[in-house]
Amino acid sequence: MTKELENKLREEVRNLLEKGKVDRVIGYGAGSLRFAATPLIISDKADVDRLIINPFIHNNLSVFLPDVSGKVAIVAKECDARSIISLVQNKQIPRENVYIIGVPCSGIIDLGKVEKLTGLDRDEIDDISWQGDKVTIASAGGAKEFTAQEVLADSCLGCDAGGFREFDLVIGEMKPVAADKELIRKRIKDMEAMSPAERWEFWKNEFSRCIRCYACRQICPVCFCDRCFVEETEPQWISPLPRWQDNLIFQAVRMMHVAGRCTDCGECERACPVNIPLGILTGKMEDIVEELFEYRAGMDKDAPPLMAAYQPEEAEDLIR
Template sequence: MKDRETEQRLRREAKALLEQGKVDYIIGFETGSLKFTTTPLITKDKDSVDRLIINPFIVNNLSEYLTELKGRVGIVAKGCDNRSIVSLIQDNQVKREDVVILGVPCPGIIDLSKVEGLVGKDRDELDDVTRDGDKVVVTVDGEKKEFPASEVLFDNCLGCEFPTPQEYNILLDESSSLVADKTASRKGIETLEGMPQEQRWDFWEKEFSRCIRCYACRSICPACFCERCFVEESEPQWIAPVPRWQDNLIFQVIRNIHVAGRCTDCGECERACPVNIPLRSLTKEMYDLVDDLYHFKAGMDKEAAPLMTHYETTDPEDFIK
């Protein structure tokens, strides 16, 4: 019910922004072509804003599109997307005055893969999946099954620190009631940390052997905004452009260092990976390291210098051996 009201307000605001010439584009979500799926809507047309939706499946981090659109943009942003926008402003990739942020307090996004695992059916065999407070109700073959939201939200949502946008022009709803479960959010990392080093190495060898170098992790990441990526450099060649596990691993290690202090733990890299490599175990670990070492959280202050562009004499250096 709440989503419907937010949705109506979003449509009104988006239409007004386009009609009054305050923005050239609206970026939001519309219904996707597969069951429960949503898809980005990027439009200049004031009539198509009636297709904008808000629901528990609006997963994409739309700030990904900001660096390629010319002109002023009205953008729908959840908490993590909002931080990505601020991070892009900090990195001078986007001007604050060029974006009208339509903030959506986010109660967490439903991970359909988790739902599939719990009910033992593929998503297109489910009749309905709805959010009801701290529960998610799944209807299969006419029968309703209830799950605690913490069991079916994306791992990164469970660890979300700022579900409500902090930097916005219009906040579409009151602050959200996210069901957080920090332990569950770090489960994959904890398992890896508990492994002896050799076993961890074997784990990543197996995982990265599947990588096909589609670069979806890089393409979908708002923090990966470089026009030229080190991967394609040939002089010098940093890594081989062929999908072998060693090179695939190095690709992710370097990518992680490049997005350190920019990554907002939106989880898009892991979600986009078609071969299910648990990439967030790397990015979330880096996110926490950045916080522990430098007390820095990406995208919290548009005036702050980006983490990797400045230093302080008090910065820790005991990890340099």
Template sequence: MILMNSDNKMQQKLRHDARALLEQDKVDRIIGFEPGSLQFTTTPLITRDKGDLDRLVINPFIVNNLAVFLPDLKGRIAIVSKGCDSRSIVSLIQDNKISRDDLVIIGIPCPGMIELRKVEKLTGKDRDELDDVARQGDTAIIGVDGKASEFPISEVLFDNCLGCEFPTPQDYDILLGEPAAPFAQGSASQARIEELKAMSPQQRWEFWRKEFRRCIRCYACRNVCPSCFCHRCFVEESEPQWLMPVPRWQENLMFQVMRNIHVAGRCTDCGECERSCPVNIPLRSLTREMYDLVDELFHFKAGMDKDAPPLMTHYEQEEAEDLIR
């Protein structure tokens, strides 16, 4: 994998700054990304060992929202943060799950992350058959069988990245690189959602019933979500028992409906729920619709102001009331 010059410079600065933070005892741990066990992947790195810092990377595959780890870690933490990650961090601060004073946020202006499934579809090759996947500006360069092909970057980015409004972290202590402009592909980001909206209610019902028949209720979507921070999830309650543990489609659908209500006003459209799903259920079609409804009804976007109260904890007189039936 070939790094863009900007990525390489940011990567070197990240390693330098992370080392300085540990050596000066300004933080107890660093949370970042290191190469994954498979090519074109990364995995979270949580360390207090300066010897691990040369494994820190910045590339088009740092997809994880690292904010999910913060509530369970003690001490002062330095965390690598993309735009959507930073909003999740701010949301956790609003909910008093973490303290801003315990954080050093290392911001990364994010130009969008590459989705390997889209690359595989474009090339007709499995990711193990790819020689290289790289980005140069607005172009994705994909090497297959010793030959390089170029594609518009918009064809390989995650859908949520195509519609990202805030690619630069909203809150940071250190910013690596220059602020990034919002991506101008909102319609492409919403294409699958618009297809669902164009369906009749019965067609949508059949669509989701078919999708949730495939759900194995592994809870990966819940576990990877920074907004799902309850110590005991409602699905684990037995008095009352909200859902049966058997993964029937009815219970699976109800789980997602209730989860989306719980994270309303906290979801930052990071796309982690859909990315983590082992059976590829298009969960973002639900979460993004809720994200847009919250914005439409309450003029509220998650994670924009750490000093603002969480959405569902207060009432504004100017809020629209036409939703009340």
């Protein structure tokens, strides 16, 4: 199944490069670790066979788009494609320079979860494949079956893909992810049920682990400022030292800056080396934006950015 998709993708990409429709292609290549996929940017058709599709293509490749010149084709899952449109809405890239190749996605398999469930190292696993709604993991000790909910990445469990119409080309057939939205909504609901003091304590605790590597910012497609407020020195908004206070302010302000651009793709949480559950924040931010302004980032390329538009009457109940 994935082999078929892979061949189809390679064929299409070869075609695009040969006809000169695009100058570069952003896709996934094989990573150095077993099963891992890594971003791959190619411009030569000799490299086309390095492109892969498998259930581990987690990166949101749209983060590279503003830096890659010329006409660019990009391999995108539906969640990533929303980030691309968010970039178009915010005038970071012209729509006509991007050729979006949609790939069907059954959700990304979290290798960490697989390793935990099977007790095996990734090198000891022979094959991981989808069989309908189940995931089969084959190793020397025989094959084991797991449900999608057990092995899918957290951000995929909350998948609300569907209804996106901006693909220029779709490889194969799109189908819904066997997500478990309740499971992932529960994190936000639990947080809402706490008192303000408890919530503050929770985040204080989480952000005391932050080492301020800024991986969340670097991997975020919609964190595109040339100069980030954290690096400003006159005035200095926060200290560069990783104190929890400054870590928390950094993340809170970052979230508020990307409000209306963030598509809750889950990359910041995945990139976090100390596992701060940033998805609880991005998920809530998306909810707030939708509730207050009926706005969903990256769905309509012609809609103005959230912060560049207004309605005469809105949110007045929050104002004195």
